[in-house]
Amino acid sequence: MSKTKTGVQKESFGKKLFNNALYLILLVILIVIVAINPKFLSVSNIINILKQASTKGIMSLGVAGIIVLAGTDLSAGRILGLCAAVSASLLQSVTFASRYYPSITTPMPLIWPFLLCIAIAVAISAFNGFGMAKLHMHPFIVTLGTQLIAYGLCCIYIENQPSGSTQALSSLDSRYVNLATGSFNVFGLEIPYLVVIFLVLAFVTWIVWNKTRFGKNMFAVGGNTEAAEVSGVSVTGTIMGVFIFAGILYGIASFLEGARIQSVGTSTGINYELDAIAGCVIGGVSFNGGIGTVPGVVIGSIILQAINYGLYFLGVNSYLQYIIRGALIIVAVAIDVRKYVVKK
Amino acid sequence: MLDIEKQFPGVKALDHAQLKLKPGTIHALMGENGAGKSTLMKCLFGIYKKDAGIIRMDGKEINFEDPRKALDHGVAMVHQELNQVLHRSVMENIWLGRFPLKYGLIDHKKMYDDTKAIFDDLEIKVDPKCIIGTLAVSQRQMLEIAKAVSYHARILVLDEPTSSLTSDEVEHLFRIMRRLCENGVGIIYISHKIDEIKTISDEVTIMRDGHWISTDPTANLSTDDIIRNMVNRDMSQRFPSKDNNPEGVLMSVSHLTGKHMPTCQDVSFELRKGEVLGVAGLVGSRRTELLSTIYGIMERESGEIELNGKKISNRSSRQSIKNKFAMLTEERRATGIFPYGSILFNTIISNLPAYEKGILLSDKKMGGDTQWSIDSLSIKTPSQKTLIKNLSGGNQQKVILGRWLLTQPDVLLLDEPTRGIDVGAKYEIYELILRLAKEGKGIMMVSSEMPELIGICDRILVMSNGHMAGIVERGKDFGGIEGEQETIMRLAAKYV
Numbered sequence: 001m002s003k004t005k006t007g008v009q010k011e012s013f014g015k016k017l018f019n020n021a022l023y024l025i026l027l028v029i030l031i032v033i034v035a036i037n038p039k040f041l042s043v044s045n046i047i048n049i050l051k052q053a054s055t056k057g058i059m060s061l062g063v064a065g066i067i068v069l070a071g072t073d074l075s076a077g078r079i080l081g082l083c084a085a086v087s088a089s090l091l092q093s094v095t096f097a098s099r100y101y102p103s104i105t106t107p108m109p110l111i112w113p114f115l116l117c118i119a120i121a122v123a124i125s126a127f128n129g130f131g132m133a134k135l136h137m138h139p140f141i142v143t144l145g146t147q148l149i150a151y152g153l154c155c156i157y158i159e160n161q162p163s164g165s166t167q168a169l170s171s172l173d174s175r176y177v178n179l180a181t182g183s184f185n186v187f188g189l190e191i192p193y194l195v196v197i198f199l200v201l202a203f204v205t206w207i208v209w210n211k212t213r214f215g216k217n218m219f220a221v222g223g224n225t226e227a228a229e230v231s232g233v234s235v236t237g238t239i240m241g242v243f244i245f246a247g248i249l250y251g252i253a254s255f256l257e258g259a260r261i262q263s264v265g266t267s268t269g270i271n272y273e274l275d276a277i278a279g280c281v282i283g284g285v286s287f288n289g290g291i292g293t294v295p296g297v298v299i300g301s302i303i304l305q306a307i308n309y310g311l312y313f314l315g316v317n318s319y320l321q322y323i324i325r326g327a328l329i330i331v332a333v334a335i336d337v338r339k340y341v342v343k344k
Numbered sequence: 345m346l347d348i349e350k351q352f353p354g355v356k357a358l359d360h361a362q363l364k365l366k367p368g369t370i371h372a373l374m375g376e377n378g379a380g381k382s383t384l385m386k387c388l389f390g391i392y393k394k395d396a397g398i399i400r401m402d403g404k405e406i407n408f409e410d411p412r413k414a415l416d417h418g419v420a421m422v423h424q425e426l427n428q429v430l431h432r433s434v435m436e437n438i439w440l441g442r443f444p445l446k447y448g449l450i451d452h453k454k455m456y457d458d459t460k461a462i463f464d465d466l467e468i469k470v471d472p473k474c475i476i477g478t479l480a481v482s483q484r485q486m487l488e489i490a491k492a493v494s495y496h497a498r499i500l501v502l503d504e505p506t507s508s509l510t511s512d513e514v515e516h517l518f519r520i521m522r523r524l525c526e527n528g529v530g531i532i533y534i535s536h537k538i539d540e541i542k543t544i545s546d547e548v549t550i551m552r553d554g555h556w557i558s559t560d561p562t563a564n565l566s567t568d569d570i571i572r573n574m575v576n577r578d579m580s581q582r583f584p585s586k587d588n589n590p591e592g593v594l595m596s597v598s599h600l601t602g603k604h605m606p607t608c609q610d611v612s613f614e615l616r617k618g619e620v621l622g623v624a625g626l627v628g629s630r631r632t633e634l635l636s637t638i639y640g641i642m643e644r645e646s647g648e649i650e651l652n653g654k655k656i657s658n659r660s661s662r663q664s665i666k667n668k669f670a671m672l673t674e675e676r677r678a679t680g681i682f683p684y685g686s687i688l689f690n691t692i693i694s695n696l697p698a699y700e701k702g703i704l705l706s707d708k709k710m711g712g713d714t715q716w717s718i719d720s721l722s723i724k725t726p727s728q729k730t731l732i733k734n735l736s737g738g739n740q741q742k743v744i745l746g747r748w749l750l751t752q753p754d755v756l757l758l759d760e761p762t763r764g765i766d767v768g769a770k771y772e773i774y775e776l777i778l779r780l781a782k783e784g785k786g787i788m789m790v791s792s793e794m795p796e797l798i799g800i801c802d803r804i805l806v807m808s809n810g811h812m813a814g815i816v817e818r819g820k821d822f823g824g825i826e827g828e829q830e831t832i833m834r835l836a837a838k839y840v
Contacts, residue, residue, distance in 0.1 A: 211704045213696040220693050223682035230641060230673055230680075231694040231747070232665040291684050 022282060022335050026303050026328075033310035040313055047192060049309045050302065051180070054198035055260055056272060057301035058253040060279040061205045062125075062246030064297045067280050068222040069242055070289025071132060071139030074273055075124065076250055078150035081269025083120050083254035085154050087113040087176075088169040088264040096171035098163035107173055118251030122244055124150055129243025133236040147273075155266045168265030172258070180260035194256060199298075201249065206294040208245065218242050223290025278325070279304045281332045288337075304328075357383045358394070359554040365499065365530040370521060372545035372562065373534045375574055376793070380554040381534050382424060385501045389421045390414045401499070412441070420497035422488045424504045424534075430477035435459040437476050438491045462494050466520055481628065482509050489517065493524065500524065501532045506540060510840070518544050538567050550574055583799035584774050588781035590619035590802050593653075595755055595786055600637060600647035607642060608634040609810040615755065615786040620777060622801030623790040626836050629807040631790040632674050635757040638788075639671040640664045651754070665694060670748035674759040674790070676737065680744050683733035687725050688714045690732045690743050695750040717746030721776065738769025745776060756780060758789045762796060774800050794829050798822050806835035813838040 017024075034040050059076055066073045089100035090113040124146055131142030159166040183190040209215040217238040220228040229235050258264050283300025285292030307328070311321045358380045365371050373381050387394040390408030399406050401417070408414040411421070428437050435455050436443075444454040459472035468486055476484060485505060492500055502521075506514050521531055521544060535541055541548060542562060549559040550573040557573050595615040602608050608630050615621050623631045636642040638649060640658035649656055651667060658664045664671070673679040682690055691714045692699065699705045699713075714728050721742040725735060732740055741761065748756065761777070762770040777800060781787055788805075791797050797804050804822070806813045813835035822828035 207704070211707075213700060213703075213705060216689065216693060216696055216705070219685065219689065220682055223685055224679070226679040227673075227682055228693075230639075230661055230671055232661045233693070234662060286684075290682060 018335070019339060022332055025331065026282070026307065029307055030303075030310065033307075033314060036314055040310055043189075045309070045313065047190065047195075049306050050195045050198075051192050051260065052309065053302045053305035054192075054194040055253045055257040056275050056279065056305065057198050057298060058201050058249050058256070059272060060276040060283075060297050060301045061202060061294070062249035062253075063273065063276040064280045064283075064285050064292055064294075065205075065209075065218060065242045065246055066139065067277070067285045067287060068218055068289060068292045069132075069139075069239060070222050070225075070287070072277060072287070073125075073128065073139065073143045073246065075128060075143040075147040075150055076246075076276055077269040077272030077274070078147045078154060079121050079124050079247075079250050079269075080254040080257055080272055081264070081266075082124075082150045082154040082157070083117040083251055084258035084261075084264045084268050085158050085169060086120060087117050087255050088172055088258045089157070090116070091173045091176040091258075092169060093171050093173050098161070098165055099171070100161055100169060102162060107175070110176060110179075114252075114255050117255040118248055121251035121254060122247035125243045125247030125250060126240065129240045132243070133239035151270075154269075158264075158266050168263045168268075170263040172262055176259050177262055178259075180256060180262075194260065197252075197256065201252065202294055202298050205249075209294055214238065214241055219290055274329075275304060275308075276301075278329045278332070281329065281336060284336070286336055286339075287333065357554050358387070360556065361397075361551060361554060362556045363532070363549050364559065365532055366547075367498070367530045368525050368528045369546040370525060370531045370533055370544055372541040372548045373532055373551065374536070374538075374541065374548060374570060375551035375557075379551040379574075381551055382503055383554075384551070385421060385503060385532065385534065388414070389419060389501065415495050415497070418496070418498040419501070420492035420495045420499070421501040422485075422492050422503060422505050426481070426484050426488060428476050428484060428488075430475075432476065433472065434470055434474050434476050434479075434487060435472035438462075438472075438487065438494060458494075462490055466490055466493065467516065482513055485509060486513065486517070489520065493520070497529065499530050499532070501534070503534045504536070505533075506535060506537065514540065538570055541570075542567070582771070582795070584771065584778055586778060586800065586802075588618050588620065588778055588802070590616040590781075592617045594619075594651070596650045597638065598648050598650075600634070600649065601645045602633055602637040603643035603645040606630055606633060606810065607645075608637055608807070608812075610647070611807075611812045612647075613805055613812065613815060615788060616802075617786060618781050618784045619803070620781050620787045620789060620801045622797035622804035623788060623807060624794065624797055624804050624832050624836060625807035625813075626840070627792070628809075629836065630810040631807050632759055633810070634807060635671060635759055635788060635790060639669055639757055641671075665751055665753075668752070668754040669757065670694075670751055670753035670755070671757040672741075672744055672748065672759060672761055674763065676740060676744065676764070681732050681740055684731055686729045687718070687723070687732055687735075687743055688728040691717050691728075691747050691750065694747050698750075713750050714746075717743070717750065720749075721746050722772070736765070736769070738765035738772070741765055741769070741773065742776075745773070749780075754785055756785060756787045758787060760790055760792065762791070762793070770796075794832065797832075798828060804832060806832055806838075808836050809839040811839045 059080060063073050063076055090104070090108060091110070092099040094105055094107055128139060128142050128146055131137045132139045158169065180194055183192040184196060209218065217228070217233045220231065220233050221235050221238045225235060254269070257268070261268065279301035280292065280297055281287070281300070282304055283292070283296035283298070285297060308321070308325065311324060361380060361384050363371070363373065363384065375381050383392065386392045388399060390410045390413055406417065408417065408419070429440065438459055439455050444451045444458065446454070456472050463470060463472065468490055470479065470483060470487065476487070489502070489505060505517060509517065524531060533541070533545060545562045547559060548562050548565055548570065550557040550570065552574060593614050594617045598612045600608060600611045611634055623634065625631045633642060637644055638658065640660050640663060649658060656667050658667060658669065677683070682693070688710060692710045695713070696705065699709045711728060717723065718725060718728070723739050723742045723746065725739065732743055735743070758777070762773050765773070777787055777789065789797070789801065801818065803815050803817050805815045816822055816831055816835070821831050
């Protein structure tokens, strides 16, 4: 390794290449997809990818903060499912005969279900935070527990429809659905609301991470909890804050996801957390804690979704898709860990 | 071992170091902290890879890739730090990695019998089935030695094995060492204790700043010779001249007792404005615990702390920082730096409220303060964005000191501020400490390096087994006075 006068190691070209190996691999995968079917690069496909990446991306922004704390969140997907079910049930069209709440006869303002989604998600996520901060449980365990609890609640809720139906909640209010299907027309290009909301939230998250005391504290706690404690950072408060912030993002994501898929069943949200975590890891958020950037998370989420969509677009066997995605996560983490291994 | 070299980021730890060990002899390896003794031994044992040099055993070149290989070839080492699986039994710890097997399963009976046999042989009275975490540190230390013996090693390295042993136990250890020697084992014995070395060793090799200095038969060396070779620097050159002027009480601590053992017991003292108060004591004398209890990161059971005559509670680090305290922790890597944070991040993290404009932080103010810290502490870094892990130990330490200067503390609690940094950087840190004292701040400084305490402190508080054994004063008990270290050492052993 070469050395500068100050004794600081300079990165060699090989090391730089290695540190960006993941992006190169993903780029190759995308090029292969395009090479096999050039139609993949159509505007409608790209818009679709971005739309799909949006809700999961918003979720990734929340999960990313928890991973920066050297934690993880397995409950995010099921929280999303539960909240989406609640908002869908409240926002079925009032003309639909077997709606969840027959007593609702006039359309409800969208803001109430929206706030309810956030409230539920924040409550569960704050509980996760409490488990990590106060009970000193590993977040893997706490969120594994709340994952099951949220899933159970979601199933009970959906299967308890007054009409006796246990079907997915559908026939949603057109104003609600429009949130996901609508778009801004910018110079003839249809930019979906979802994508705009995603980017706005990403910007807000970037501000919070980089420009506020809370954000600095988050990196401090994730980078070295004990040093943070000595430095006067409130470790408990910071952990709680990160989980609550994540809860808000989950709430927003769930509200939008309900509108996007237009039919919320017991399987909604399942394994979303894995995509969210994978998006973070691909985007360079380290499981060791204390490292990660918002642009990384955004790009990671979009790339992951592009590959998912690309494989689907090419008609790759869906089980094979699982294998490819699994391999991708392993490669991502393997490269990430190599960067931080201390050489003796 | 010939011409061994080893480079760590920012420090050349070994530079043409060498050592020759004859079978059946005890070879003492001496040097100050940071002289490279442990590093040299870790190169032999395969924990570090040497950058250059040759190691020969029985005339054949060897180069162990890992400790496993070293053990297989008859080289065993007892480390300074205890590496034990605390929740498992004594015998499992001893046979870890080489459990006796029977039909593919672990043969517990053989394991027990073998352990018992070794213990009987070495006169160690510990039940092999005992959980190791329940034993005293000195007993655990003896077990490490027993473990090394169990490898039937031909070369045994003991890295400061007596630091936590009582004099009876040291005698016991020496009996074991002499017996091993009679069986042809060569022992490399690292210690700071000159008396012990003169009692037990046949030859002495002295290292300084990573270099080999001398190898002589012990009989030809006097204590003065050893010290001269180890230090070879005039005290007056190693430390900046003191020009601070302590006056008036800044902080008074009375009957301070921590809540959770191990902790400090009933400690009372006063810290004056502009004073550097050293804290001396043996390993395990709870010096760190004393500072941590004052700083509030360890819970207080009873006792009072007054700052400028006002009672303060210091129940958490946040309160302490508000009360103008700062604490530099002993283990820089574990509890000091945020390794993947930039210099800027590491500098401003304790002082965030000062940079808030509304809810957002001002980049300009943070950058300005970081630059001030880099300039005034002459931190060598290419930029504020450099990750702190890429700096040398001394510069990392300066960054953390800078972090605390920004909070403008009145009381600085420094725990081993010069540990693991090279001589030049040490001098700069001494200068800084004295500069702060001159500005009227009160400084408490824990150190295991006696010359350092004697070199820059006004008074030295001596801890012994959690209790305060006494306070010695410059000009009265130390500072150019014959036998100064002995006074402190005697106090340090008071409650052991």
